[in-house]
Amino acid sequence: MLHAHTSNQTAPQQHPRDWAKATDKELIAHVLERYHVRHREQLPELIRLAEKVERVHAEHPDVPTGLAAHLVNMLQELESHMQKEEHILFPMILRGQKTMAVGPISVMESEHVQHMEALQKMLMLAHQLQMPEAACNSWRALYAGAHELRDDLMEHIRLENKFLFQQSASSAEHGCCGGCGGR
Numbered sequence: 001m002l003h004a005h006t007s008n009q010t011a012p013q014q015h016p017r018d019w020a021k022a023t024d025k026e027l028i029a030h031v032l033e034r035y036h037v038r039h040r041e042q043l044p045e046l047i048r049l050a051e052k053v054e055r056v057h058a059e060h061p062d063v064p065t066g067l068a069a070h071l072v073n074m075l076q077e078l079e080s081h082m083q084k085e086e087h088i089l090f091p092m093i094l095r096g097q098k099t100m101a102v103g104p105i106s107v108m109e110s111e112h113v114q115h116m117e118a119l120q121k122m123l124m125l126a127h128q129l130q131m132p133e134a135a136c137n138s139w140r141a142l143y144a145g146a147h148e149l150r151d152d153l154m155e156h157i158r159l160e161n162k163f164l165f166q167q168s169a170s171s172a173e174h175g176c177c178g179g180c181g182g183r
C-alpha cells in the first residue's frame with residue numbers, strides 16, 4: 001500500500017507537445033522563453049562554478065582544465081547567435097517572410113553545427129561529465145548543469161532546424177525567389 005501511495009505522489013506525466021502542429025508564432029515564443037532565457041541563466045552560473053572548481057581543485061588529476069574559458073566562449077557565441085535570431089530572423093518569420101529568409105536561415109544552421117561542436121568540446125574538457133569520487137558540491141552542480149545545458153541546447157537546435165526553419169507546405173509551393181513568376 002505504501003508503495004502504491006508513494007507512486008501516486010509523483011507528478012503526472014505530461015505529454016510532450018507535437019511541435020510539428022504548432023504555428024511559427026507559438027514555436028518562437030516557446031524557443032525564446034524556454035531556451036534563450038534559460039541559456040542566459042545557465043551559462044553565467046556554469047562559468048562561475050567552473051572557475052571555482054578549476055581554482056580550488058587545481059591539483060586534482062580530473063580537474064576540467066580550460067572549461068571556464070570554453071564556457072565563456074560558448075556564452076559569447078550563443079549570445080551573438082540568439083541576438084541575430086531575435087532581431088533579424090524571428091521578426092522576418094513572424095512577418096511571414098520565411099521564403100525570403102533562406103540566407104539568414106542557412107547562417108543560423110551553420111552556427112548550430114558550431115554549437116554542437118562546442119558542446120562536444122565541453123564534454124571533452126569535462127571528461128564526459130564523469131564525476132570523480134568525493135566530488136564537492138560545486139563540482140557536482142557544475143556537471144549536473146553542464147548535462148542540462150547539453151540537453152537543452154540540443155533540443156533548442158532540433159526545434160529550430162526541424163520545425164521553425166523549414167518552409168511550410170504552402171509556402172514551399174511558392175518557395176522560389178519569385179523571379180520565375182511562381183511557376
Ligand SMILES: [Fe+2]
Pocket residue numbers: 031035036082085156160
Ligand atoms: Fe534560438
Ligand SMILES: [Fe+2]
Pocket residue numbers: 081085108112157160
Ligand atoms: Fe538557433
